[in-house]
Amino acid sequence: MKSNRVFRTIDLFAGPGGLAEGFSTSTGPAEFKIDLSVEMDAGAFSTLRLRSFYRNLDPSGRQDYIDFANGEIPLKEIVQRHGVAWEQAEAETAMLELGKPDDDRKLDVRLDKLLEDDADNFVVIGGPPCQAYSLAGRSRNAGNADYTPEKDRRHFLFREYIRILDKVRPRAFVMENVKGILSSSVSGGRIFELIHRDLANAAGPDSYRLFSLSPEPDKSGYLLRAEEHGVPQARHRVIILGLRQDVAASLDASEIRLPKATREVSVEEAIGDLPELRSGLSRGEDNFPCWKKAVGEAFLAAADAAPEGSGLRERLWQHHKAIQQRMETGRSSTSYGTTPPSEFVKTLRDDRLIRPPNHETRGHMTSDLARYAFCATFAELEGRPPSSRDFPEVLAPNHQSWNSGKFADRFKVQVWNRPSSTVTSHISKDGHYFIHPDPTQCRSLTVREAARLQSFPDDYVFLGNRTSQYVQVGNAVPPVLARQIALVLGQLLAGGIKQARAA
Structure with missing residues (x-):
């Protein structure tokens, strides 16, 4: 179907670029061309x-790009070959920090x-950084005696988003943030x-009308659950759709819904x-014989710690x-191997x-390998990750609060037959919360595996060092979810245009 209109997207x-990926690849009665993407972090910006x-x-x-993703030619070479495309990308x-006066100018x-x-065809998407709103971030801040919420500029970066809305006056906007924003407060007021x-x-x-895209807005408000929309991850985020009043005037809010997928991935x-x-x-030394010895010893230690006569041992x-x-x-792959892709993965490969690019493991301390072996094998048998109360005492980490309940999920394995837990930027610090479900690999997820759970296509190459890559993936909006949001918005905008012309 030929597009009724192309909407210029900021x-x-x-x-x-998770939101931009979903919007730019959306197919429907409207198209979204990314005119400008703004990001302050150097690693994320390079990606x-x-x-x-x-x-x-x-x-x-x-x-040529695929050859680069396959590791056959360097990025510098394809940039030189395709200078016009690089100039367009620039x-x-x-790379600007919103809220910083020089960068704002x-x-x-x-x-x-x-x-x-003076074209009236703009859409604005994006979400302010969420560290100040997230439950984990608020927990860390609560432990800092010098922390003053009113002085944390991250609480008020949404005003930079609003400043751009006032300047551009787009027909529509989509704002995303963590669900912690619903309960976050400053000076006694709800953020x-x-x-x-x-x-x-x-x-x-009253320049904009705000809408929920939730399939059940009366129950969920502005919260979208990604696993209900074909993303293999239990990621719950606040998504606000805003339509300018003149655009929204002829719309029925009851029609603005994101349909649920038929099943979870x-x-x-x-x-x-x-x-x-x-x-x-x-x-120490890192090679296959050393790994085989270390992991073999880890499984023996985990077996000795398991209850006698148990299926787990x-x-x-x-x-x-x-x-x-x-x-x-090896720690990285030179091919995809022979396992056929699922229907979901066929859309990504x-x-x-x-x-698969970015598919390389990180190093783990040998003291953690037995815990990984225990966790993944426990989940294999029980269908759930073990909590702290399931851990043998000899495998428990040396945390004073280990048995308090605060560290119940300190070591968490993903389970094969259901969506993953939320992939967060914390995956960059350690892999304890993102243990691979195959016990014999005895490791945390790679960047590519985390990106798959976020629904990024395999040709989406993440740049920067590996820590930065993990942070980028953890902070992103799943493209599959973004694409569905873009489709609904495109249908609304195209329908609004048709009605306006008919009138």
Whole structure:
């Protein structure tokens, strides 16, 4: 179907570009062209610019990009070959810190340029950084005696988003944030109530109508559960859709819903085709014989710690024997292997890719390997991750509060047959909360596996060091969810245009 209209899209606080990926690849009665993406973090910005470059490549350039993703040619070479596409990517992206006066002025120059043609076809997407709103962030802040919420500028970065709405006056906007924003407060006032009010009045009194996309708005409010929409992850986020009053006037709010998927997508469907890897050893010599010895000892230690006569002890012994018979396994992959992709993964894999990018393990301390072995084997048998009360005392970490309940999920394995837990930026610090469900790999998730759970396509290459890559993936909006939001918004905007013309 030919598009009724192309909407020029401005992506704020863009991260590595999950929202932009979903919007730019949405198909329907309207299209969304990413005119400008703004991000302050250098690693995320490099990934964001690379994806913009990819979107601007012609077919021959796309093949060169695939060769880069396969590790056959360096990025510098394809940039030199396709200079025009790179210039377009640089024009479409900006590494700026919103709220910083000098950067705000630079952004305003870019926006004024976009607004020169006076076209009324803009959409704004994005979400302010969420550290101050997240439950984990608030817990950390509560432990800081010097922390003053009123002085934390991250609480008020949403005002930068609103400033851009006032300047651009888009037909629509989509704002995303963590669910903790619903309960966060400053000076006794609810942050969400303040944001809701300011968004509705962003370009003047009552200038925007705000809508929930939830399939059950009376029950969930503005909360969307990604696992209900085909994302293999239990990720719950606040999504606010704003429509300018003149656009919303002819719409029935009851029609603005994001349909549920017919079923949930499991971890196995998302990452089960990726080739087996071994964990790295963070201290001492790191090679396959050393890994085989260390992991073999870890499984023996876990088996000795398991209750006598239990199926868990027997299964740990079985895995120990399997590891001793294993042929050499690397920490990264040079091919996809032979396991066929699921229907979900078929939508993410490009047949020209010979290997999954960003699929490399990190190193683990040998003291954690027995815990990983225990956790993954326990989940294999019980269908759930173990909590602290399930841990044998000899395997428990040396935390004073281990038995208090605060660390109940300190070591959490993902389970094959259901969506994963929420992939967060904390995956960059350690992998204890993101243990791979295959016990014999005895490791945490790779960047690519985390990206799969976030529904990024395999040709979406993450740049920066590995810590940065984990942070980027954890902070992103799942593209599959973003694409569905874009489809609903496109249908609304296209329908609004038709009604206006008919009138």
